[in-house]
Amino acid sequence: MKAQLRQKQLIPFLMAGDPNMETTEYIANEMIAEGVCTLELGVAFSDPMADGPTIQKASARALASGANLAEVLKLTERLKRKHPHVRIVLFSYLNPLFRFGLENYVARALEAGVNATLVVDLPVEESAEFLALHRRLGLGTVFLVSPTTTQARLLKIAQASSEFVYYVSRLGVTGEQSSISPTLATEIAALKQHVSLPIAVGFGISTAHQAGMISSYADFVVIGSRFCHLIEQSLIVNHYSLAATGALVRSFVQDCHEQIRAQNCEHISRAASKGEILEKGEADGKGGGHK
Amino acid sequence: MTGLPLSNSHGRFGKFGGQYVPETLIQPLVDLEKAFFLAQSDVEFKKEFASLLADFVGRETPLYLAERLSQAFGKNIKIYLKREDLAHTGAHKINNALGQVLLAKKMGKTRIIAETGAGQHGVATAAAAARYGMKCVVYMGADDIARQGPNVRRMRIFGAEVKAVTTGSRTLKDAVSEAMRDWVTHVDSSAYVLGSALGPHPYPLMVREFQSVIGDEARRQILAKEGRLPDEVIACVGGGSNAIGIFQAFLQDESVALTGVEAGGSGKALGMHAARFQGGCPGVFQGTATYLLQDQDGQIASTQSISAGLDYAAAGPEHSDLFERGRVQYLSVGDQEALAAFHVLSQQEGILPALESSHALAYALQRAAQLPANSIVIVNLSGRGDKDLDIVEAAAQVRK
Numbered sequence: 044m045k046a047q048l049r050q051k052q053l054i055p056f057l058m059a060g061d062p063n064m065e066t067t068e069y070i071a072n073e074m075i076a077e078g079v080c081t082l083e084l085g086v087a088f089s090d091p092m093a094d095g096p097t098i099q100k101a102s103a104r105a106l107a108s109g110a111n112l113a114e115v116l117k118l119t120e121r122l123k124r125k126h127p128h129v130r131i132v133l134f135s136y137l138n139p140l141f142r143f144g145l146e147n148y149v150a151r152a153l154e155a156g157v158n159a160t161l162v163v164d165l166p167v168e169e170s171a172e173f174l175a176l177h178r179r180l181g182l183g184t185v186f187l188v189s190p191t192t193t194q195a196r197l198l199k200i201a202q203a204s205s206e207f208v209y210y211v212s213r214l215g216v217t218g219e220q221s222s223i224s225p226t227l228a229t230e231i232a233a234l235k236q237h238v239s240l241p242i243a244v245g246f247g248i249s250t251a252h253q254a255g256m257i258s259s260y261a262d263f264v265v266i267g268s269r270f271c272h273l274i275e276q277s278l279i280v281n282h283y284s285l286a287a288t289g290a291l292v293r294s295f296v297q298d299c300h301e302q303i304r305a306q307n308c309e310h311i312s313r314a315a316s317k318g319e320i321l322e323k324g325e326a327d328g329k330g331g332g333h334k
Numbered sequence: 335m336t337g338l339p340l341s342n343s344h345g346r347f348g349k350f351g352g353q354y355v356p357e358t359l360i361q362p363l364v365d366l367e368k369a370f371f372l373a374q375s376d377v378e379f380k381k382e383f384a385s386l387l388a389d390f391v392g393r394e395t396p397l398y399l400a401e402r403l404s405q406a407f408g409k410n411i412k413i414y415l416k417r418e419d420l421a422h423t424g425a426h427k428i429n430n431a432l433g434q435v436l437l438a439k440k441m442g443k444t445r446i447i448a449e450t451g452a453g454q455h456g457v458a459t460a461a462a463a464a465r466y467g468m469k470c471v472v473y474m475g476a477d478d479i480a481r482q483g484p485n486v487r488r489m490r491i492f493g494a495e496v497k498a499v500t501t502g503s504r505t506l507k508d509a510v511s512e513a514m515r516d517w518v519t520h521v522d523s524s525a526y527v528l529g530s531a532l533g534p535h536p537y538p539l540m541v542r543e544f545q546s547v548i549g550d551e552a553r554r555q556i557l558a559k560e561g562r563l564p565d566e567v568i569a570c571v572g573g574g575s576n577a578i579g580i581f582q583a584f585l586q587d588e589s590v591a592l593t594g595v596e597a598g599g600s601g602k603a604l605g606m607h608a609a610r611f612q613g614g615c616p617g618v619f620q621g622t623a624t625y626l627l628q629d630q631d632g633q634i635a636s637t638q639s640i641s642a643g644l645d646y647a648a649a650g651p652e653h654s655d656l657f658e659r660g661r662v663q664y665l666s667v668g669d670q671e672a673l674a675a676f677h678v679l680s681q682q683e684g685i686l687p688a689l690e691s692s693h694a695l696a697y698a699l700q701r702a703a704q705l706p707a708n709s710i711v712i713v714n715l716s717g718r719g720d721k722d723l724d725i726v727e728a729a730a731q732v733r734k
């Protein structure tokens with residue numbers, strides 16, 4: 044399992060319920076058919092302070108269609124029943140979980156098959172109860188690390204995370220960016236000195252090429268706004284045709300997988316020519332696509 | 335300052351408060367907390383702040399006995415007004431804005447970010463930023479821009495850039511989110527000057543400290559004038575900075591009743607008011623654990639009030655603690671009662687109160703009728719109402 048976890052992966056983020064749960068379910072199934080094996084599902088929130096305009100709008104559309112935590116858990120349950128191997132990370136703000144009841148949430152999330160929870164406005168210092176409940180009942184956790192995180196806190200965050208550590212690639216909110224930070228590779232290399240868990244990178248990654256580049260030094264690449272945008276645009280242009288939207292999403296996922304595979308084959312051959320030794324588990328994972 | 339313990343673990347007030355923010359903001363908040371605690375024991379900082387309060391703001395503000403207003407109740411009841419409306423830029427907001435801008439300057443920041451509801455905090459921050467030659471960006475909900483035009487013009491004249499927020503409910507909460515998004519993107523150069531006793535630690539603590547001058551003065555002034563403490567202190571509560579500023583000096587005085595007045599808006603249904611302690615429950619919002627208005631899914635409810643400064647879904651975390659401990663009673667006053675109080679004060683005392691402060695006044699007028707003889711009440715007149723003339727006139731048109 045761990046070896047599989049280490050595989051270089053694209054992790055798509057979908058705002059659950061944008062513009063309705065049927066669409067999200069359809070798109071998620073398409074992504075999984077295209078080889079996606081970890082999915083982030085967003086729980087819509089009225090005041091998404093860490094998100095840029097694209098996910099804000101996606102969140103508002105999801106709320107307008109009646110999305111809530113219970114519905115997201117039901118969606119998770121349906122997806123997991125069909126694809127038990129796919130890992131699902133719930134991405135939420137704290138208040139919807141708090142209102143649901145943290146203990147109730149953890150129990151219900153486990154039943155539904157959620158693998159881990161990431162709460163964007165819950166820093167590790169405030170997470171004692173959240174962590175205790177997750178550990179006691181055996182639900183995974185993911186915490187964020189950012190360019191402003193100090194080393195002392197990084198260690199606490201790594202300890203609190205069980206699934207992977209999510210590195211915020213730049214200062215700012217979620218949203219598509221034309222370029223990635225030039226220091227990102229160095230930052231990730233520094234992070235790896237202290238973190239043994241896989242490292243996911245997200246916030247601002249929007250092209251397949253960027254995904255490929257980042258996958259050459261990070262384990263997972265999270266893309267969110269780009270998918271939300273793609274779905275939003277396609278639904279308008281294609282008159283809410285799920286099939287057309289699904290095809291667009293699949294084609295983008297495919298591009299990402301190809302770029303990830305290309306980058307990592309190059310990486311492996313370069314490393315091999317330098318005579319670097321690769322751990323078997325890691326080397327196995329460099330394939331990228333999981334079809 | 336207050337004499338209450340400054341440092342608590344991650345800014346907790348009982349079970350409320352805390353630092354519920356995205357990871358990127360933790361270090362900037364830690365830096366801010368450090369700078370704030372240093373400033374608290376920095377003689378130079380305190381000297382500069384005190385001199386600004388005296389000569390720039392015009393402190394101390396008077397504690398005024400509203401004689402005609404009081405006489406209407408007979409029984410030798412005395413209603414005093416703490417005249418924060420006379421502070422420079424027209425409200426208590428300047429106390430905190432100056433403190434935080436001064437702190438930002440000491441931290442080497444070059445750009446100030448602020449949010450504003452009624453525009454009073456925006457105007458105060460724009461003035462403070464102009465005074466210190468710093469760039470200033472103020473986020474304001476598009477609906478608030480429409481209803482508080484005079485303040486928008488003032489901010490722009492001070493050189494601030496006013497950015498309209500068109501997301502969500504287009505009011506204060508959306509302006510706070512947008513200001514936080516700006517800050518998370520520009521943490522190195524910018525300081526976020528939060529205008530109320532809200533948000534993540536250290537803001538609630540810091541805002542209370544910078545506003546505590548109101549209560550310190552009021553306590554001293556009432557003792558000088560009356561030789562005794564008041565029976566009740568009344569303040570309006572949006573985020574709750576003017577209220578915590580005046581309450582803190584009386585928290586230890588058990589004989590002094592403390593009352594916070596929230597916006598009852600136009601009705602009791604969720605979405606029609608901003609009465610967090612009557613219609614809300616604990617939750618986590620914009621960095622802090624506190625009482626807030628929310629639906630059964632934990633989505634933040636929209637709020638409504640004739641007063642933009644009280645139109646916010648959460649009360650400051652220290653108020654939530656004071657509420658649960660029963661030290662302060664919180665109740666609400668609706669739009670119409672606040673409007674009536676606005677006219678009463680204008681006509682009987684020649685003082686134009688802000689619609690926010692009119693909520694506190696409206697309750698004081700109800701309360702005075704029930705008080706025993708010789709009672710003394712202080713109302714925190716947190717701001718002046720010049721900014722509200724359009725709203726008041728529009729409301730009068732509707733009633734005709």
